[in-house]
Amino acid sequence: MxxxxxxxxxxxxxxxxxxxxxxxxxxxxxxxxxxxxxxxxxxxxxxxxxxxxxxxxxxxxxxxxxxxxxxxxxxxxxxxxxxxxxxxxxxxxQAAAELEGSKQFAKEIMKAAGVPTSAYETFTDPDAACAYVRGRGAPIVIKADGLAAGKGVTVAETVDQAEAAIRDALEGNAFGDAGSRVVIEDFLVGEEASILALIDGENVVMLASSQDHKRIFEKDEGPNTGGMGAYSPASIVTESVLKKVKEEVYDRTLTELKKRGITYKGVLYAGLMIDDGQPSVVEFNCRFGDPETQAVLARWDGDMLPAINGVIDGNLSEDMIQWKDEHSVCVVMVAGGYPGDYAKGDEIQNLDKANAIDDTVVFHAGTALDGDKVVTAGGRVLGITSLGKDLPDALSKAYIAVETISFKGAFYRNDIAHRELRRLENG
The missing domain is CATH 3.40.50.20 (Rossmann fold)
Known part of the structure; x- marks a missing residue:
């Protein structure tokens, strides 16, 4: 095969x-x-x-x-x-993938379907967009409408920051064609979580919950990245929240797509904000998340092919997927300077030693082969992923592996899963 x-x-x-x-x-x-x-x-x-x-x-x-x-x-x-x-x-x-390809399309679908999400407006004129922001106030979220490799979102804490983001996109061409239109959304309060679901056109099977860490620096500060780490499961996604996500997000979205003659088959990622047990959609992605995939698939017990075939053949069912009881953590190591300019071609040391740590896999992202050497070739370089009997155990293994690896300018966050750890400490 x-x-x-x-x-x-x-x-x-x-x-x-x-x-x-x-x-x-x-x-x-x-x-x-x-x-x-x-x-x-x-x-x-x-x-x-x-x-x-x-x-x-x-x-x-x-x-x-x-x-x-x-x-x-x-x-x-x-x-x-x-x-x-x-x-x-x-x-x-392609038609279904527009849920990620156009933020405006995704918001239109959610609004028509009654999916919980933030209020929004779309603009191509920077002056009109800035006037709207001044009327709404801050914090407020500015998004490039098209694909921007996870970097087209600005969570503006002041009106000045919002106006700068608008002008960067619409006048400065910061995101190329992807930023020729911006979607401005009200800021959602709560805690983020990620849910991936497999969909065969009719049936929805949700995968294990996870939580990503988008900001480059600890304490969730600094610019957004493609993701600095993730863990699974995320306890903020309770059974009650999962039920709401299935009914209010996935079922309603699929119903609206079908009304428009669009069949969704594949994986659909819902980036959520959860406030007092109520999930709201921040964004949709038409593919597996990164680094959520590392954390979630590490916990997938057994074969994946039956579920993938079920999606393609239209006979997907819950019993095709089982989950390990262990917790998982993925810590992303990035090149110095990311998400801005960064160097490439630096040799990565001790990958074999890190992979030898119990229940740990070093997933490559921005890497390449230079003869027998593994070298950096992107901003997010590696995703070190470990399983553990509980979250602290998984974190311990992952960070031991991270500290084993070295390359010039290597950077990573030391506080992956910090919210979950606080919940554990507070009982």
Whole structure:
């Protein structure tokens, strides 16, 4: 059995790792992959958005399954094109992927469906947008409408910060075409959590809860990143909250999409803000989150292929997924300067020693091979992920592994899961 995983980040290494360990023992290909995926299978030279190259390779090599990891190829319609050629593809079509591809579209769907979310307005004119912000006050959230690799969001604590973000996007072209339109949202109060769900067009099976840490610095300060770490499960996602997320978020969203003739098949990520037991949607992603994938899939007990096939075949069910009782933690190591400018090509030391720590896997994100050396090749470099009998145990293993690894300018947060730890301390 041949499986092609499209993408080169931590999410894709994690997916490739989980699939490589399936009892079906598939042969893994990744495009373009990274130094981590190279150890699991064969890396190909095509970029994740090289639709022509990937299509040609698939026609020549006939993979049994194609798993599309990142949002960009999904939003450009890669799943539709490959499915039209007869391939089995995991990932939503272009119309469904607009839930991530356009913040405005996602808010329109939520508003029409009655999904709990913040009030918003959309602007292309910077003066009108700034006037709106002055009327609403701060804190307020400014989002580039399109795909901005997780960096197109500014949580402005003052009106001046909001106006600067607006002008950066609409006048300064800070996010290219993705920022030619901005969505301005009211600030949601509460605590963030992430829920991933598999959807086969009709049935929704929610995966284990997790919590990401978006800000670069400890105490959740500094600019947003693609994610500095995650843990699972997140106790703020109670059974009551899960029930509300299923009924008020997923069921309502799917119903509204169907009204518009859109079928959603794949994974749908709901970034949530939970306040006093009530979840509200911050954003949708049309793919597995990163680093949530590392934390969640580490706890997936057994094979993943039956659930993926269930999504494609339309017969997904709860019994296809089991969870380990252990807790998991993923700590992201980034290159110095990230999320701004950062160096590439620095050798990474002691990866084997870190991987040898009990219940620990070092997932590669921004890495590459330089001869026999593993070197940095991106902003988020590694996602060190550990299982433990409880959260402190998982954290201890993960940070021992983090401290074992070294590369020039390496940076990471020391306070992953700090809210959960406070809850544990307070009983």
């Amino acid at each position: 041949k499986i092609l995983v499209v993408g080169n980040g931590g999410r894709e290494h994690t997916l490739a790792w989980k699939l490589a360990n399936d009892s079906a023992k598939p042969e893994i290909f990744c495009t373009p992959g990274n130094a981590g995926t190279a150890a699991l299978g064969t890396n190909l030279e095509f970029g994740a958005t090289d639709l022509a190259g990937i299509k040609a390779w698939c026609l020549g090599n006939k993979p049994d399954l194609i798993v599309i990891g990142p949002e960009a190829p999904l939003c450009m319609g890669m799943a539709d094109v490959l499915e039209a050629e007869g391939f089995r593809v995991f990932g939503p079509g």
